[in-house]
Amino acid sequence: MPVLATLGQVFLSAFQAFFLWVTKWAIMKFIFVLAIFAIVDFFWPILISLLPSYLTDSSQIENLFGAFPSWLLYMFYWTAFSDFGFPLLISAMIARFTIRRLPVIG
Numbered sequence: 001m002p003v004l005a006t007l008g009q010v011f012l013s014a015f016q017a018f019f020l021w022v023t024k025w026a027i028m029k030f031i032f033v034l035a036i037f038a039i040v041d042f043f044w045p046i047l048i049s050l051l052p053s054y055l056t057d058s059s060q061i062e063n064l065f066g067a068f069p070s071w072l073l074y075m076f077y078w079t080a081f082s083d084f085g086f087p088l089l090i091s092a093m094i095a096r097f098t099i100r101r102l103p104v105i106g
Contacts, residue, residue: 036102040095061086 065073065082079085 032104040098 061082065076068076076082076085
């Protein structure tokens with residue numbers, strides 16, 4: 001019986017060590033990602049305000065869409081590309097570029 005009790009204590013100790021390691025890792029990862037999100041959320045409006053006006057002017061985007069053929073404009077209309085898709089695409093590309101520059105994540 002003492003061998004089984006010792007073996008049980010070893011498994012319990014190993015489980016506790018593993019659980020503590022995973023918990024610490026998850027908590028640290030959560031805090032790190034939350035800090036990165038807070039920093040990006042704080043600085044994003046500042047970075048957008050520093051962009052030149054021709055990138056944020058909607059008339060430039062309308063002129064760009066005027067050069068496309070009608071069949072492509074039809075698809076853009078149904079996917080709401082000019083209202084929602086194009087700004088979302090640009091924001092996603094900038095966010096991807098920014099995240100890849102972080103040494104821990106990228």
